Amino acid sequence: MELGRERYGQLGDSSLQERWLPARVLGIDNVSAVAAGNGHALALRRDGTVWVWGDRTSGALGLGDVLPTQTVPVQVPGLSGITAINALGASSSAVRSDGTVLTWGVGFHGDSAGQLVVWSPAPMPGLTGAVSVESNALFGLAALSNGAAVSWGSNVSGELADGTLLHI
Numbered sequence: 001m002e003l004g005r006e007r008y009g010q011l012g013d014s015s016l017q018e019r020w021l022p023a024r025v026l027g028i029d030n031v032s033a034v035a036a037g038n039g040h041a042l043a044l045r046r047d048g049t050v051w052v053w054g055d056r057t058s059g060a061l062g063l064g065d066v067l068p069t070q071t072v073p074v075q076v077p078g079l080s081g082i083t084a085i086n087a088l089g090a091s092s093s094a095v096r097s098d099g100t101v102l103t104w105g106v107g108f109h110g111d112s113a114g115q116l117v118v119w120s121p122a123p124m125p126g127l128t129g130a131v132s133v134e135s136n137a138l139f140g141l142a143a144l145s146n147g148a149a150v151s152w153g154s155n156v157s158g159e160l161a162d163g164t165l166l167h168i
Contacts, residue, residue: 025053028073035087037105042092043073044085050076050094058090059119060105066119079121088136094121099129101142124152 025043028051033044039055051073052061059066062076079102084095091105102121127150130142139153156165 026072035085037087042085042087048081050079058106059117060090062104062121064120084132093133093135095130101127101130
């Protein structure tokens, strides 16, 4: 259930009307986890699939296009075996059962090309053994199955916790 503003279809009720009382998101069941970004939402179903709705213009839905809104949940193509999800701002991420982290949307995604927008879920290079992930437009964190934590992305304020700072 979601409540509140409905600018991008993020309430998942097939409308763009605001709602201030909780109501069921249409067409999705067996949900084990949810995540919400600025204008988009994700649901992880118990079968390991990820369903998304809301603002499509930033790539945060992982659908590979720039249509303006998705007012009802749709499955992200190619995502299966997912155990954890994350959304923040205009980006999204997921962890597969094999420990692979996939990211998409606007932000730093760790690819060698330094892309600012990734339109479809893409693996985080060199990252394996993840059990959970948190990210925003500037950096990401993952907890690993061996108990370690790793970070990547911007280091303007010491976010990477490696004893360094990015000097601008």
